[in-house]
Amino acid sequence: MQATTTLSAIEQSKRLAAYTAVDKHILPEHKVIGIGSGSTVPYVVERIVAQGRELNKDRVFIPTGFQSKELIVMSNLNLGDVDQFPTIDVTVDGADEVDLNLNCIKGGGACHLREKVLAEAANTLGTNFTPGVPIEVVPFAYAQVLRKLHNVLGSPNATLRMAKAKAGPVVTDNSNFVIDCTILAKIKMLTGVVEVGLFCDMAQAAYFGNEDGSVTVKRKVEFRVVEESILPS
Ligand SMILES: O=C(CO)[C@H](O)[C@H](O)COP(=O)(O)O
Secondary structure (H helix, E strand, O other), rough: OOOOOHHOOOHHHHHHHHHHHHHHOOOOOOOEEEEOOOHHHHHHHHHHHHHHHHHHOOEEEOOOOOHHHHHHHHOOOOOOOOOOOOOOEEEOOOOOEEEOOOOEOOOOOHHHHHHHHHHHOEEEEOOOOOOOEEEEEHHHHHHHHHHHHHOOOOOOOOOOOOOOEEEEEEEOOOOOOEEEEOOOOHHHHHEEEEEEEEEEOOOEEEEEOOOOEEEEEEEEEEEEEEHHHHEEO
């Protein structure tokens, strides 16, 4: 575990957000738990491990991609998959953008297809995403999908997401490509599109790590969203 002093204020608040989400939502009776992707999720796993071997030995953890699978295995937690456990008690995941009703944009880490399958198997939990909504596409169709987004659906800024440390595009854990696009209408009807990163009416609560170290919690209570603040101790 990293020492607190080496973490920036924003990292500390992300960690507090993750820890609080685990404390409030991963309860002793939860046995099948979804683990999302992104830079906040290692703190989620860290906190789950801190709940102790006794609780975790009877649990199974379902990853949303390569990163969370590695985290689960490296933490000696039991690994499962959503085809073995189609009903998940709770999933904790990151988010790129969250609206007032807790609808989310996800896919900044190109894991949104699996994340959405897990979110539908449970009720996902979230934490500004300028590129738009990520769209996962089969590789051989990407040029055609891009052409239709540019010329037919009126999204001239849609771009194929490129990798940073490799020449070529980002490749998802499902061996697909990702296009970032600012319009959504009709996209899922395009041949070659696998999934979009819009998660509507799926999150029950969202934890936002703020620059001042505090965490803002928004959660649904009987169809309303209530808000509270948690200050760092
Ligand atoms: O959707 C995702 C991956 O596809 C991530 O959950 C999202 O990008 C948030 O990541 P971070 O915790 O690094 O802000």
